[in-house]
């Protein structure tokens with residue numbers, strides 16, 4: 001591996017940026033200013049990335065619902081739960097998970113939830129109302145979710 005100060009010029013001479021002169025590769029090897037690029041940074045970035053995604057996985061595993069303690073049954077029809085549905089899905093999926101704004105749904109209700117705008121709206125409003133009652137202000141909700149589901153006129 002080469003020293004970070006070692007640059008090869010167009011004419012193939014080696015230049016040391018630290019000493020600002022043309023050098024021989026031998027001089028470089030014994031140089032006391034020799035410094036290597038920290039390859040470790042790439043590895044650390046990779047590790048951080050892994051850690052971040054496993055944090056998300058952890059969050060998902062530890063999911064709770066602020067609307068029910070029974071995560072085994074569909075909150076709508078009482079059948080066996082198939083999925084924990086994020087009330088604010090899409091761009092706010094992770095926010096929904098973070099604030100436990102999720103509901104257990106059976107397969108059929110989950111299918112319906114993702115196509116039925118009225119159902120979605122109902123739970124969006126319920127979710128935001130929960131936030132405003134127990135978590136923070138409307139202003140803070142909008143800051144986090146970038147939406148306001150409770151439209152007043």
Ligand SMILES: [Zn+2]
Nearest residue numbers: 074077106109
């Ligand atoms: Zn159901």
Ligand SMILES: [Zn+2]
Nearest residue numbers: 084085086089
């Ligand atoms: Zn869903």
